[in-house]
Amino acid sequence: MKIRKSSLTGRPAPSNGITIGSFGLSKYSNLDFESSEATAPKTAAPDTELISILLDNIESSPAGITNRLLLMDHYKQAGWHDAAMDVAREILRLEPSHNEARQLVKSLTWDQSAQSQAAHTDRNHDRTAERPRNAVVMLPTPTTTAERHALEGELVEGFERLQARAKTILRETRQVRDMQQEAGATAVRSDNHLQDLKALVEGRVSAVVSVRVPLSARAIARVMEADLGRALDVVVADLADFVRWKRASGEPSASDNDSIRDGLARRVRAIVAALPDTPDDLQQHPLTALMHAEHEELERKYINDETMYGDAVTDIPRASFWVTEDGYAWDMNELSAALKSNKGVMRNPLSRQMFSANDIGSIVRHPLGHGLGALQMEQSRLSRGVRPSTIDKLQSLSGVLLADDSEDQMASRQMIDDFLAYQATLPRAEQQALDELRVPARDSHTGQAFDCTIGEAVRDAQANKVCLHKTGDLIGQAAQYLRQSSTMRRS
Structure with missing residues (x-):
């Protein structure tokens, strides 16, 4: 046709x-x-x-x-x-x-x-024929900041050499053209060559080098299936090519990131539909690639512009870059360390809000977050290690702390001492549960998430480090959470 x-x-x-x-x-x-x-x-x-x-x-x-x-x-x-x-x-x-x-x-x-046969014949009969160009070698994707900076340095040096070479050829081509005109000879038309060389000298490489048309979604899916180890890199490179192709199209929407992102989302859906549903989560790679394309190609803005250690978000290497549904960008090395120090509680270290279920699954599946799954299981085990009698004690303690409005708060002090004495008589496993379990509780007045264990809260209240009413608020929610966990275990 x-x-x-x-x-x-x-x-x-x-x-x-x-x-x-x-x-x-x-x-x-x-x-x-x-x-x-x-x-x-x-x-x-x-x-x-x-x-x-x-x-x-x-x-x-x-x-x-x-x-x-x-x-x-x-x-x-x-x-x-x-x-x-x-x-x-x-x-x-x-x-x-x-x-x-x-x-x-x-x-x-x-x-x-x-054409291949003709080219082979021409090379055999013409010794002055141009030597075949070397094949383009795909460089490995940098995995660290140092590797990326080294690759960027090589790119800058190569670009400068290209500009210098183009400048020399442009000058020589103009000289040849002028000499031909002075001699009255028929000049070889070189307008297009001169324009291309001038564009290279000025740094407008995209005006000379055409952008490759994206492959079909099914073709990308086949490449991913054939090389599972590089499946993510394959689809990331494809989305980057798609962005460059859209920007080089000359369409009115070529400079509109929102329009380009819509096109990326449609392409991701097509690639996902072309991939088989396999246990190795191959269909998850296009969605992860979209996250990287937004970061690297569209320069998406996030709620935070720095990591927890003060590094710029733009400097996070791809291997450890991650974005959660609440709009925060993370270096997974830093996030994993923060969550481990918090006993595996899946709470955003910056906003103090709990991560969504989808984010928790993504974090645990990430290569840098594999150890967090065991901590999650440990927290679940701790929540099942508190007996109903201890839960009743917590409920009583919470009621006294919340109701005590006296000046000396003696009733609250006595109740705290009694509970700590009771805790000392508990089995070691149950004491560990009270000291290490972090329940999903929030301050009823401010909405801010609590960031301490039950044992820490009681000891801080005894030492006058925190308001007794706030401690009662946390312990009451903890007792309710533990009772629900106990009911689920029995059912």
Whole structure:
């Protein structure tokens, strides 16, 4: 199938079952379709807006063929044969007997083979032929700040060398052009070369180097499945390529981060849909990659701009970067250490609010948070290690502390001493539970989360370090929490 502009004669497009308007392509209703046996038109500039619409349609209807045919033909006319080949193979996967896709794969395979043979013959007969370029080697993703700074330094040095080389070639090309003009010789047209060299000298590399068209979501999914160890890096690189492609499209929304983020979200959903539901959480990688793309490509702002240790959020390496649902960005090394020091209680160290269930699961599954799962289990065990009689004692202590408005607070002091004496008679495991268990309790007046254990609260009250009413508030909520845990255990 080929796409071309309708002729000015007004001849209607042949009917082939394709309705342009129904796919959001009403702007392109003057496109005409003809058989692939017709003479191929000259290579035309790619229409990024049309490509974007077709990709969106494919994502919303993964099993559809029509949009893929349009995209395949447009890629071919634009000279993007590799991309056209990928789409054609997708069509053949969905419909193995599809004739046009099969013909395109066959023709492009033959063309590439012929070009390769011709190039080989030319090199054998022409010693002055240009040496083949070295293959591009993918560098490993930096995992530490030092590695990233070293890689950035190499990039800066390479960019400066490129600019210096382009400046030299630009000067020499202009000299050759001027000499040809003075000699009256027919000058070789070099306007495009001069413009490209000037752009490189000025640092506008993107004006010279074309941005690669993103692969299909299913193609990315296949690469991820084939290399599980690098699956996250694969999808992160794909989303970064998608952002660069959108920004290079020249569309009005190319500079709008919100619009680009919407496109990223749609692409992530498409990749997730193309991945199998496996025990290794492969479907979680695209969502994690979206988090990294927002941080690295869209420069998203977070509630905090520094880590707990005072480092800039922008300097957190990818391997330890994480964002929770409450809008905080974390260095997982720091967050894991803070949670461990808090006996595994999943509370935000900065806001003092409890993390959501989704965040807790993500933190525990993170490579730097694996040890936190055991602490969570320990807290659960401690909550089941307090007997009903001790819970009754806590409830009585809370009632006295909350009701005592006397000046000397002697009743409260006596009750605290009695409870500490009672605690000393308890089995060691139950004493440990009172001293180490952190219950999900909040100050009834301020809403601020309490950040101490039951034992710490009672001892602080005895030492006049904290208000007795606040201690009674915490102990009352702790008694209620322990009673609920005991009821759940019995049921």
